[in-house]
Amino acid sequence: xxxxxxxxxxxxxxxxxxxxxxxxxxxxxxxxxxxxxxxxxxxxxxxxxxxxxxxxxxxxxxxxxxxxxxxxxxxxxxxxxxxxxxxxxxxxxxxxxxxxxxxxxxxxxxxxxxxxxxxxxxxxxxxxxxxxxxxxxxxxxxxxxxxxxxxxxxxxxxxxxxxxxxxxxxxxxxxxxxxxxxxxxxxxxxxxxxxxxxxxxxxxxxxxxxxxxxxxxxxxxxxxxxxxxxxxxxxxxxxxxxxxxxxxxxxxxxxxxxxxxxxxxxxxxxxxxxxxxxxxxxxxxxxxxxxxxxxxxxxxxxxxxxxxxxxxxxxxxxxxxxxxxxxxxxxxxxxxxxxxxxxxxxxxxxxxxxxxxxxxxxxxxxxxxxxxxxxxxxxxxxxxxxxxxxxxxxxxxxxxxxx
Numbered sequence: 001x002x003x004x005x006x007x008x009x010x011x012x013x014x015x016x017x018x019x020x021x022x023x024x025x026x027x028x029x030x031x032x033x034x035x036x037x038x039x040x041x042x043x044x045x046x047x048x049x050x051x052x053x054x055x056x057x058x059x060x061x062x063x064x065x066x067x068x069x070x071x072x073x074x075x076x077x078x079x080x081x082x083x084x085x086x087x088x089x090x091x092x093x094x095x096x097x098x099x100x101x102x103x104x105x106x107x108x109x110x111x112x113x114x115x116x117x118x119x120x121x122x123x124x125x126x127x128x129x130x131x132x133x134x135x136x137x138x139x140x141x142x143x144x145x146x147x148x149x150x151x152x153x154x155x156x157x158x159x160x161x162x163x164x165x166x167x168x169x170x171x172x173x174x175x176x177x178x179x180x181x182x183x184x185x186x187x188x189x190x191x192x193x194x195x196x197x198x199x200x201x202x203x204x205x206x207x208x209x210x211x212x213x214x215x216x217x218x219x220x221x222x223x224x225x226x227x228x229x230x231x232x233x234x235x236x237x238x239x240x241x242x243x244x245x246x247x248x249x250x251x252x253x254x255x256x257x258x259x260x261x262x263x264x265x266x267x268x269x270x271x272x273x274x275x276x277x278x279x280x281x282x283x284x285x286x287x288x289x290x291x292x293x294x295x296x297x298x299x300x301x302x303x304x305x306x307x308x309x310x311x312x313x314x315x316x317x318x319x320x321x322x323x324x325x326x327x328x329x330x331x332x333x334x335x336x337x338x339x340x341x342x343x344x345x346x347x348x349x350x351x352x353x354x355x356x357x358x359x360x361x362x363x364x365x366x367x368x369x370x371x372x373x374x375x376x377x378x379x380x381x382x383x384x385x386x387x388x389x390x391x392x393x394x395x396x397x398x399x400x401x402x403x
Contacts, residue, residue, distance in 0.1 A: 002153055002243065007188045011157045013060050014053045017089060018157075019045055023165050023296065028269040029282070034291040038169075039282075040162060043274050043302025048109070049230075050158060050300050051075075051082035051145070054180060057154030058143055059086050067092045072140035074098070074131035076124050076177075076230050077106030078301045079145035084113035095140060097131040099123055101229060105305040123224055124177075125234045146180030147237030156184025162296050163192050170293040173281035175300045176200040176209050176251070177231035183240040185298070186247035197249045199288070201280040203228040204253040209236045209244060213251065217241075227256045227312075230277030230301060257319055258283040264316035275304040276312070318401050321379040323352070326396040328389060329367040332358060340370065343392050349385045350375040353403070373401055 021041050029037040042050035059067065070093040073083045080096040087094035094115040098107060101122055111117050120130040124145075135142045144151060158181070162169060172189055174182045179200075186198040202210055203226035212219045220235040236244070259276045262283040266274050274282070281297035288295065304312075317323040330336045337354075344351060353373035376382045389396040 002149060002156075002184075002187050004188075004191050006153050007156055007160060007184075007191070010053075010057045010153045011160045013057055014154055014157050017046070017052055017056045017086065021045065021161070023162065024270065026270065028265065029285055029297075033285050033288065033295075035285075035288070036292075036294045037285065038166060038294070038296045039270070040158060040296055040298045041272065042158065043272065043278055043299050047078070047081040047085050047113075048301055048303040049078035049081065049278075050155060050181060050298070051078040052085055053082070053157050054148075054151035054154035054184070055079060055082035055143060056086040056089065057157075058148060058150040059083075059090055061150050062141060066141045070095065070138070070140045071143050072097070072131050072135045072138075073143040073145060074124060074128035075145050076127075076232065077102050077110070077303055078230055080106065080110040080115070080117075081113060081303070083143050084110045084115035088114050095134065097127045097134065099127045103229065103303070103305040103308060106303050109303070123232055123234065125220075144237075146178030146183075147239045148180070149239065152180045152183040152187070152240055152243070154184065155181045156188040158298060159185045159188040159192070163189075166294060166296065168294060169196060169296055171197045171199060171288065171290070171295040173199045173201055173252075173284055173288075173295065173297045175231055175277050175280040175298065176202045176236075177206075177233040177277065179209055179236045179240050179244050181298070181300060182209075182248060183237070183243045187243050190247045198247060199284070200244070200248050200251045201284040202251060202253050203231055203259075203277075203280065204255050206232045206234070207251070207253050208233055210251040210253060212236050212241065213245065213248075226276075228259060228276040228280060230275060231280065252284040252287050254280050254283040257315075260312050260316045261319055263312045264320065267313075272299075273302050273304055273309065274299050275301050278302060314403050321382045322376055323373065323401060323403070324376065324382050325371055325373045325399050325401040326386065326389070327369055327371050327399045328394045328396050329369055330394070332368045337370070339392075340372070340389070340394070343388050343394075344372070344374065344385060347385045347388045348381075371399065373403070
């Protein structure tokens with residue numbers, strides 16, 4: 001069993017490689033939820049995620065002989081950087097197997113810490129199998145990203161810091177991929193205060209722990225489908241599963257589109273970049289059926305490449321009706337485009353793209369299609385612009401936006 005003494009020891013050891021990530025009180029999310037919301041910004045760690053805690057603590061427990069053999073692990077990115085950085089601190093070799101779908105920023109940063117990177121498989125589970133094979137072939141010491149009690153203990157040091165800052169915390173929300181972070185945080189939280197509620201949050205398209213808890217045993221999903229690449233895991237940890245059964249109070253699942261809007265909320269209101277997996281706990285706040293509670297959302301990481309970031313921002317604006325596209329039919333004659341533009345301008349809409357299709361009808365003098373992509377302030381403003389177009393005799397249809 002994991003003990004309070006082990007967590008206390010780990011808390012001192014991980015200080016060697018972690019930044020101080022003090023809680024951030026969120027006026028925005030507090031007002032939206034009716035609770036007192038605090039953010040634990042592990043995205044501000046040197047490696048961009050909490051994973052360095054478990055990796056460094058685990059390596060510290062190895063013998064010199066185990067370390068000298070060389071280390072190997074499999075990871076979708078954040079654990080990879082944690083192991084690579086920790087191995088560099090200990091002066092030992094590290095090999096990291098990463099899925100081929102891993103964002104480039106995570107691959108490059110892992111290499112930047114001196115590790116050898118092998119890209120294999122489409123998801124973590126396939127990369128992990130390959131890493132075990134390489135470990136057996138070369139005699140490397142395997143550092144599991146989550147199914148290891150020492151790794152989980154290192155991750156659990158987050159809870160120690162939360163309690164020191166906010167002793168009367170009521171709820172802690174933690175992202176779940178394989179379950180290592182949730183194991184450490186929930187176990188230590190219950191040791192410190194059995195009344196605290198610890199809620200795990202999974203992507204709806206990779207809810208392996210939720211299904212395992214329902215079944216009463218570890219199960220493997222047939223596949224995963226989520227933009228939260230850091231938590232795209234098909235099978236939770238077998239060794240840590242009993243801790244999760246005992247200490248987690250509930251599981252909330254989050255749809256990908258909620259992660260997209262949570263990204264916008266975080267950037268606009270807290271000026272922070274948090275990766276999709278790290279946003280799980282933020283997106284889950286609206287599903288927490290409580291009020292007037294002190295709630296901590298753990299932001300597990302912030303390693304996000306700029307292409308993904310751009311895509312998420314665009315989709316978020318579309319989902320929030322701040323960018324939308326309408327199709328109108330108008331006669332193909334001089335002045336019609338100006339007339340439509342004037343209607344939109346009077347309602348303070350901002351046109352960002354026009355598509356003119358003369359071949360939508362056989363008789364183009366009667367009708368050509370104009371697709372207008374606009375910026376708006378939100379749903380109410382969007383509806384106001386559409387109403388203005390209708391008043392002027394157009395029949396606008398909202399169509400899919402392609403930026």
